Amino acid sequence: MAPTLASNTCFLFFVYFLCETVFTEEIQLGSSISPTDPTTSWPSPSGRFAFGFYEQGDGFKVGIWLSDGINKTIVWTANRNDPPVSAKSRLNLTRNGELLLQTGPEKNKVIADGNNGTVFYAAMLDSGNFVLQNETLGFLWQSFDYPTDTLLGGQILLGGSELVSTSSDTNQSSGRFQLSMQVDGNLVLYPRYSDARTWWDAYWASDSDRGTSSKYYLFLNNTNPQPLCIVNASSSNSQILWRVDNSSFEGNNIIYRVTIDSDGVLRLYAHFDDANREHQVKELWSPTELNNQCNVKSFCGLNSYCTFYDNQPSCSCLPGTDFIDPSQRNLGCKRNFSEAECKGGKDNATFYRMIPMPSMNMGDPYVEEYNLLEEECLSSCLQDCYCGAVFYEDNRCRKQKLPLRYVTRVTQGSSSYTLYFKVGVQSLKSNTVIDNQPPPIKTTSKKAIVQIIVVIFGFASLLCSAVTISTRFIYKIRVLSYKRLLEIGDLGLNEGVVTLRLFSYNELKKATDGFKQEVGKGSFGSVYKGTLHKGSILIAVKRLQKLAEEGEKEFQAEMQAIGKTNHKNLVRLLGYCAEGSKRLLVYEYMSSGSLEKLIFGDSTIRPDWDQRRRIALEIARGLLYLHEECGAPIIHCDIKPQNILMDEFWTAKISDFGLAKLLMPDQTRTFTQVRGTRGYLAPEWNKNTPISVKADVYSYGILLLEIAFCRRNLVVNSSNPEQIVLCNWVYKCFVQRELNKLVLGEEVDLTLLENMVKVGIWCIQDEPFLRPSMKSVVLMLEGVSEVAIPPCPSSNSM
Ligand SMILES: *[C@@H]1O[C@H](CO)[C@@H](O)[C@H](O)[C@H]1NC(C)=O
Numbered sequence: 001m002a003p004t005l006a007s008n009t010c011f012l013f014f015v016y017f018l019c020e021t022v023f024t025e026e027i028q029l030g031s032s033i034s035p036t037d038p039t040t041s042w043p044s045p046s047g048r049f050a051f052g053f054y055e056q057g058d059g060f061k062v063g064i065w066l067s068d069g070i071n072k073t074i075v076w077t078a079n080r081n082d083p084p085v086s087a088k089s090r091l092n093l094t095r096n097g098e099l100l101l102q103t104g105p106e107k108n109k110v111i112a113d114g115n116n117g118t119v120f121y122a123a124m125l126d127s128g129n130f131v132l133q134n135e136t137l138g139f140l141w142q143s144f145d146y147p148t149d150t151l152l153g154g155q156i157l158l159g160g161s162e163l164v165s166t167s168s169d170t171n172q173s174s175g176r177f178q179l180s181m182q183v184d185g186n187l188v189l190y191p192r193y194s195d196a197r198t199w200w201d202a203y204w205a206s207d208s209d210r211g212t213s214s215k216y217y218l219f220l221n222n223t224n225p226q227p228l229c230i231v232n233a234s235s236s237n238s239q240i241l242w243r244v245d246n247s248s249f250e251g252n253n254i255i256y257r258v259t260i261d262s263d264g265v266l267r268l269y270a271h272f273d274d275a276n277r278e279h280q281v282k283e284l285w286s287p288t289e290l291n292n293q294c295n296v297k298s299f300c301g302l303n304s305y306c307t308f309y310d311n312q313p314s315c316s317c318l319p320g321t322d323f324i325d326p327s328q329r330n331l332g333c334k335r336n337f338s339e340a341e342c343k344g345g346k347d348n349a350t351f352y353r354m355i356p357m358p359s360m361n362m363g364d365p366y367v368e369e370y371n372l373l374e375e376e377c378l379s380s381c382l383q384d385c386y387c388g389a390v391f392y393e394d395n396r397c398r399k400q401k402l403p404l405r406y407v408t409r410v411t412q413g414s415s416s417y418t419l420y421f422k423v424g425v426q427s428l429k430s431n432t433v434i435d436n437q438p439p440p441i442k443t444t445s446k447k448a449i450v451q452i453i454v455v456i457f458g459f460a461s462l463l464c465s466a467v468t469i470s471t472r473f474i475y476k477i478r479v480l481s482y483k484r485l486l487e488i489g490d491l492g493l494n495e496g497v498v499t500l501r502l503f504s505y506n507e508l509k510k511a512t513d514g515f516k517q518e519v520g521k522g523s524f525g526s527v528y529k530g531t532l533h534k535g536s537i538l539i540a541v542k543r544l545q546k547l548a549e550e551g552e553k554e555f556q557a558e559m560q561a562i563g564k565t566n567h568k569n570l571v572r573l574l575g576y577c578a579e580g581s582k583r584l585l586v587y588e589y590m591s592s593g594s595l596e597k598l599i600f601g602d603s604t605i606r607p608d609w610d611q612r613r614r615i616a617l618e619i620a621r622g623l624l625y626l627h628e629e630c631g632a633p634i635i636h637c638d639i640k641p642q643n644i645l646m647d648e649f650w651t652a653k654i655s656d657f658g659l660a661k662l663l664m665p666d667q668t669r670t671f672t673q674v675r676g677t678r679g680y681l682a683p684e685w686n687k688n689t690p691i692s693v694k695a696d697v698y699s700y701g702i703l704l705l706e707i708a709f710c711r712r713n714l715v716v717n718s719s720n721p722e723q724i725v726l727c728n729w730v731y732k733c734f735v736q737r738e739l740n741k742l743v744l745g746e747e748v749d750l751t752l753l754e755n756m757v758k759v760g761i762w763c764i765q766d767e768p769f770l771r772p773s774m775k776s777v778v779l780m781l782e783g784v785s786e787v788a789i790p791p792c793p794s795s796n797s798m
Pocket residue numbers: 056057058167171172173174
């Protein structure tokens with residue numbers, strides 16, 4: 001840290017001397033640099049680190065690097081996913097203490113500011129931390145708070161945050177892997193291309209999960225001989241939960257660095273000076289199981305498999321597929337023929353053939369069928385148009401859907417599988433069978449051990465996954481199958497982005513058999529059941545009525561916005577039709593109907609307490625996504641049980657989001673609302689105040705209480721007047737600590753119930769600003785954050 005000026009004249013000379021050396025460290029307000037200036041960066045006093053412009057592609061990015069005189073190791077990048085800027089750009093530390101990246105006249109991007117404190121100067125410190133400091137040298141902003149793919153000695157990674165790999169060694173944009181410091185204390189490596197963060201997706205973990213009652217962080221000590229550790233932040237004496245063993249190291253001027261590299265492997269490095277004072281780098285540690293990089297899940301992309309041969313991983317395409325980009329073999333493969341349409345059934349089995357590939361380790365499970373002979377298993381796949389491959393072993397027939405993930409080839413061990421891959425016969429005529437014969441596998445005993453571990457790991461994951469295959473996963477498969485059928489030829493390799501299909505009115509009329517079977521009615525019009533592709537896909541077609549006057553362009557813009565949403569707790573929009581004044585939306589069909597039917601219907605089908613908690617959390621996550629995670633926030637405006645749909649696995653999905661904008665301005669306010677009681681609508685709807693996402697939070701609060709007690713908020717013919725309005729009754733019972741009165745002969749966990757009730761009451765506060773955000777709601781329901789005692793929701797009479 002820089003010294004403060006001493007007033008004592010005795011020290012003047014000394015101070016002068018210090019100022020000389022310190023001067024290079026302080027970056028005065030008003031300074032600026034540019035790629036075309038003589039100095040393009042601000043170095044740290046030792047010269048090892050610098051902050052400024054570095055080259056990427058044909059432009060420049062702003063970041064911090066560690067230099068050994070020849071090579072630069074980038075350790076931090078500002079706005080890493082922005083495109084590189086031109087040489088005309090300028091970094092400007094303005095007089096009022098903002099660090100701006102100026103890419104043109106009036107084009108400023110704030111890279112750092114003092115968070116309302118008064119910035120005195122900026123500094124590039126010898127630790128690799130770039131800081132804005134106030135007059136007492138406190139840090140108002142520091143790059144250490146915003147790690148990208150690297151931690152440096154002295155830096156921490158808080159529980160709940162992550163490092164994301166770079167996309168390649170020369171491109172610092174976010175890549176395909178991430179290191180998560182989880183709130184439960186576990187440090188986990190995941191592939192990033194899927195939204196799944198399940199145990200199944202993880203490819204390495206520190207196994208230091210200790211529950212969420214304490215807080216944890218990952219720390220890279222810059223002095224300790226075993227520097228990388230996970231620390232219990234709740235403990236006063238820095239209790240260590242996990243640390244990297246035998247990374248002890250001797251050297252001069254050591255700088256430790258831990259990075260999740262672009263190949264997905266976490267590595268601890270030491271940069272040091274050797275006896276000749278030459279700068280050196282040494283890798284001190286990486287997880288041993290990742291010495292075989294095929295263990296990095298999704299090292300090879302979709303529809304390809306990984307072979308570890310001669311200490312090198314290599315990716316090969318599955319039969320009938322070609323590399324998406326032959327120059328980047330780890331991006332995965334796509335089918336090189338297009339299926340005209342899904343042909344299922346016995347008659348159609350001859351259109352396909354199964355190609356065996358021995359010694360494979362599986363990707364994701366799809367459907368397991370037991371007690372089948374091998375031939376039965378194969379013909380079952382041939383006849384199932386969703387089946388792209390099967391693994392067969394011990395009477396278990398595991399059918400897989402395309403695209404396949406996480407497939408590896410192993411040595412001839414007893415626990416590997418034969419993968420049968422389904423390809424179209426027609427494509428086989430024009431193409432020879434498999435071109436990428438994997439290299440032969442030589443076995444050494446050491447490799448064998450690694451591979452046995454891989455196999456055991458795979459097998460254990462298999463057992464576990466049988467139990468924990470999440471409904472999310474099945475959802476994904478189904479979404480992919482929809483995608484696959486809607487975008488013929490494209491097998492949905494770009495997960496997450498689906499182009500909406502434009503339907504013609506006649507097509508939808510045919511699909512719904514002339515709008516014959518109405519399955520629902522909402523504020524926007526009616527919903528009809530329909531089928532596509534000769535009955536193989538069920539759809540729900542919504543015919544919008546009472547729309548605000550709106551041109552086709554606006555409508556299409558809205559549709560594209562909805563189409564971009566992709567979350568497992570939202571009903572998926574598949575396409576739409578806009579012809580003349582006709583507006584129709586095509587959604588995936590939800591076979592279990594609405595939540596209303598489930599919680600207020602016949603008590604025999606009622607979800608049990610655990611399921612209700614899960615459903616409540618799923619809805620909260622869906623809303624959180626709409627509010628905070630999908631670009632422009634989407635306010636739903638009409639959260640109620642009728643608008644929560646359930647799929648066949650009882651996963652809750654929010655429907656009708658994004659439509660509020662399309663409705664007549666006053667239409668959203670006309671829902672039956674009994675005067676003086678609480679419906680789903682937030683009080684601000686009746687006032688002249690602007691509507692925010694907090695209106696949805698209110699509706700969610702009502703819904704949450706309804707789910708908790710499986711009772712409508714309003715039961716007019718209740719014998720006891722106190723019990724007419726559920727939320728009033730609940731609040732009363734809550735205050736009197738008598739919530740058990742509300743639970744009728746059911747097994748519930750009263751602490752959890754009380755927690756849920758508290759969250760519900762917070763959500764239905766009359767004052768929007770008192771209501772929590774959906775993010776806090778999720779954290780509270782998950783038990784990650786504490787729930788305070790809520791005040792009375794209404795300022796007047798309850
Ligand atoms: C860097 O990677 C990102 C994401 O993978 C990509 O969009 C971008 O084009 C790449 N930039 C360069 C210069 O290759």
